[in-house]
Amino acid sequence: MPFPFDMHRIGQTIARLRRKRNMTQMALADAMGVSFQAVSNWERGQSMPDISKLPELAELFGTTIDELLGHHSPLIVKAVEDKLDELPALTVEEVADAAPLLPPRQMDALADRLMELPNLPDISELMHLLPTSKVDVLLQQRVEAGRPLRECAFFASTGAVDEAARTLEKQGKSIQEITPFMSEDCVDEIARSRAAAGHSFFDLLPFLYEDSVDALARQLDAAGQSIDALRPFMSEKTLDDIALTRLQQGRSISDLLPFVGERLLIRLAEVASSKD
Template identity: 30%
Template structure:
């Protein structure tokens, strides 16, 4: 990363050497004097588009402004619109790219990354991910998904679009099943998690959802609970009872009581509301 304090000091020294005020420099660059002041205090960096103008005003090279950081040569080629040629003939590290990335627009970072993305591991991209467009991140993610699988994307997950995450999740689910989504579940949409949960429920039953419950909607859990109750009875809900809404538990408990009496509630009692338990107790007493 460029040392903003050093860059700011260089600009200040060059400005003073030529007897130009902060306001004068700002006017010539078409910006506010506060922007120049922020540069010189090392709080911000000049936009890449301003560097050639600053160099021209002070009659110096961009190197003298940026203090020959690792990414300076790459930055100069970008300004000269010779990026592709430079990248074809020179090895560029992600350290160099990450150094200049804060100065660039997303599409400019994309141009560099597009030319070097096949040379690095997925973990290496974290240093530049905040500066790359979502579209490019998604392309890189899909590339590594095919090479290394869904869990390889975990370090990049916060930067990948929800659409891409869902697509990879569905493909992984089709091949490996619901539990293969555990690591990435926090980044998958609830809609997709519900879809996979319902398909898993249809094939493997209610208890197969237990490891993924925190990421499944209450509506889906309740829907599966009601179907399970109809097919297997109240006892089949015990393992998942703490994840089922009280409303659904109470509804199933009442129906079980009507059919089988108080004994049907024994296993599920800790999860039934006090109100329903009292109601069933009164009815049992009257009987």
């Protein structure tokens, strides 16, 4: 069972060993080739020493890496030796626990190994540590496996999210959980495609360009279909234009009156008074 690294406790250990050696924070910083602020942050538990510094730090204090970290971690041992490929087995928990100490290159290598494991393990707790390219691949894997996508979409590129949305849409599956992360162009594309096929696109309205909503509203109204759901997202000008078109066609505008602009209302009042 992996043991999480406690940054605060590790900081206390570094401070205790430094004092035992009668060293100031400045002296330790000079010996380690880091800034005074770095040592201060270590001891306050606000950051961790770089993994490459652990052997040097342990040697300076006359102790072991295990004592510095508070427990034995085969992953850290291999990371220090830069021999992660020799680890016989790997779990998401072990990588997550060691992540604060690992440089990006080693995190990338470990992520690759995790993503190759059978049954696609949940590595959502590592998402923020992975490069976008890795998250993009993981997003596609999750789409193919029918797994939840939201956490992955948050860190993925917009292009990858758009592609995932198109795939799901073709499969007739919901894109609701990733819609907030899609580009407006892709949302517009899918909404127009649904409208053309006579399918509902109302769940996409909050994410559409106003111009797109206006165009769809004109299209639906011309076909005699309800635009009630679109009204909160339409421009005032388009509402006015649709109202005028209806009047010219002898159609009712009662459903639009609460939403049309002041100028149109004045014009309607003038028309009504002229008839009197």
